[in-house]
Amino acid sequence: MLPCKRPAVFLIWAVLLTSLTACANSPVAKNLEESLAADPKLQSNPVVFGESQSNQPQAQQNESTVQLPPDFPKDIPLYSNAKLQEVTPASGGSENRVSTRWLSSDPSNFIASFYSSQFQTNNWQILQQPTDDAGGAFEARRNDLLLKVSIQPKSVTNATPNQPQTATELLIEYVPNSTATAQSTSTTNPNETTNAVPQPGDSQFIGPVPPANLAAQPPSTANNQATPTPTAESQEFNDLNKAPQEWRQHIQDLAALGVLSIEPEATKSNSTTTTNQFEPGKIVTHREYARWLIAANNAMYASNPAKQIRLASETTQPVFSDVSAKDPDFPAIQGLAEAGLIPSPLSGDSTVVLFRPDAPLTREQLLLWKLPLDTRQALPSANLDAVKQTWGFQDAARIDPKALRAVLADYQNGEQSNIRRMFGYTTLFQPKKPVTRAEAATALSYFGSQGEGVSATEALKLKRSSNNS
Structure with a gap:
């Protein structure tokens, strides 16, 4: 059967060839010829099979031709996911x-x-560090090397499909060792030992300088196992009439216990007048509340060392980069971190590297730090729905997820809850609102749950009876 089909096949091919020959100059033939012609680009760019052509230009584009200087100090930490763009000698x-x-x-x-x-x-x-998470600059010194790392968020205008819309620019500047040595010897004592944290009196020190009457106290308090800082002497304030009537007794009792120490903001010459002013409406800072929290707890449980918080020693490695061991409130702040009462890298919060000692204390932070001292146990599991059902706060969604457990645990304290004692009946918690000194003192006037706690009034009676005996 197959030999019979061959003449037919030859006949078909003959007809096709005749048609193409006859229409050689037609537009159809020209288009057919061009479509079947070889790509002239292959002559200058031959294809090597087995290699990806699409990846080659991209790989060449991602390779940086900029190189670090040969004498770039090895001590300078480099962020692994950062690409070098430019070097200015x-x-x-x-x-x-x-x-x-x-x-x-x-x-x-x-x-x-x-x-x-x-x-x-x-x-x-560390001589300087960013004041917020949006960007800023570090200035640091190690031996004779001076370093500045500037971190600045950037927006990507012409991003590729797989490229993020934002980026971060790093500017790493350093002074070579020889120059830094010359500068250091002209401004520092040659016999001075370089420490891991800036020291008060150092020309490079940036931060609050402790008052003369407080600077010498942390070493002595660090040697005592549980002494309120900075002093346990009774205090008297002459402006408590500015506080709401229902809070005045709480403030007076805590002052009599020596809890509400006020760090002078003026010079030593007029610090006496400053300490007599409590300023109940003033916003309390992180450092003040940390100092009061330890002092109040230890005063309430003066006869129970097992419930007291230990103050940190100056020799302890600081957990927060913005609170040096020479800070007057270091023993209290570091002590709270080591006890796991405030978020820090020690408690597993690796991103919380700054304490921000002079930042305002918020309502949710007050509860987050104090509730573990009320319950003396792990805080309960909590979610947004549970807080809404118990407290009925209209703004519960604004509460930080970490603080939800403290807010829920505070509800279980009944009439002795911190929220009820500070704010009374309210359907708005306003978690980000700063706390006043009077509000903080009211919260610290009682530790424990409903029916099982101790008040500042009871602690003061016990202190006076002990002194009389």
């Missing part, structure tokens, strides 16, 4: 500063946390 001026610019797709707070941890663990002396 030293100009030879007075500073002789070398500058390197980097770009990363990671958020700025991740990078800031990385550098804060690196500086702290590798014994850098």
Whole structure:
């Protein structure tokens, strides 16, 4: 059967060839010829089978031709997911500063946390650090090397389909060792030992300088197992009439216990007049509340060492990069962190590297720090629905998830809950609202749950009876 079909096949091919020959100059033939012609680009760019052509230009584009200087100090920590963009050599001026610019797709707070941890663990002396998570600059010193790391979020205008819409620019500037040594010897004592944290009196120190009457007290309190800081002497305030009537007795009792120590903001010459003013309507700071929280707890349980909070020693490695061991409130702040009562890297919150001692204390922070001392046990599991059903707060959704457990645990304290004693009946918690000194004192006037706790009034009676005996 097959030999019979061959003449038919030959006949078909003959007809096709005749048609093409006859229409050689037609537009159809031209288009057919061009479509079957070889790609002229292959002559200059031959294809090598087995290699990906689409990845080659991208790989070449991602490779950086910028190189670090050969003498780039190995001590300087480099963020792994950052690409070097530019190097500006030293100009030879007075500073002789070398500058390197980097770009990363990671958020700025991740990078800031990385550098804060690196500086702290590798014994850098932090001279300056960012004031918020949006960006800022670190200035640090180690031996004779001066370093500045600036972190700045950037928006990507022409992002590719797989590229993030935001980026972070890093500017790492350093003064070569020889120049830094010359600068250091002219401003510091050659016999001075470099510490991991800035020291008061150092020309590079940035931060609050402790008053003369408080600076010498942390070492003595650190040697005592549980002594309120900075003093347990009774205090008298002459402006308590500015506080609401229902809070005045609480403040007076705590003052008589020596709990509400006020760090003078003026000079030593007029500090006497400052300490007589409690200023009940003033916003309380993180450092003040930390100091009062330990002092109040230890005063309430003066006869029960097992419930007291130990103050940290000056020799302890600071857990927060913005609270040095020379800070007058370091023993209290570090003590709270080591007891696990405030969020810190010690409690598993690796991103909480700053304490922000002079920042206002919020309502949710007050509860988060105090409730573990009320319940003396792990806080209960909580979610948004549970808080809404118990307290009925209209703004419950604004409460930080970490603080939800403390808010729910406070509800279980009944009439002795901190929220009820501070704010009375309310359907708005306003978790981000700053706390006043009077409100903080009211919260600290009682520790424990309903029916099982101790008040400042009871502790004061016990103290007076002990002194009389």
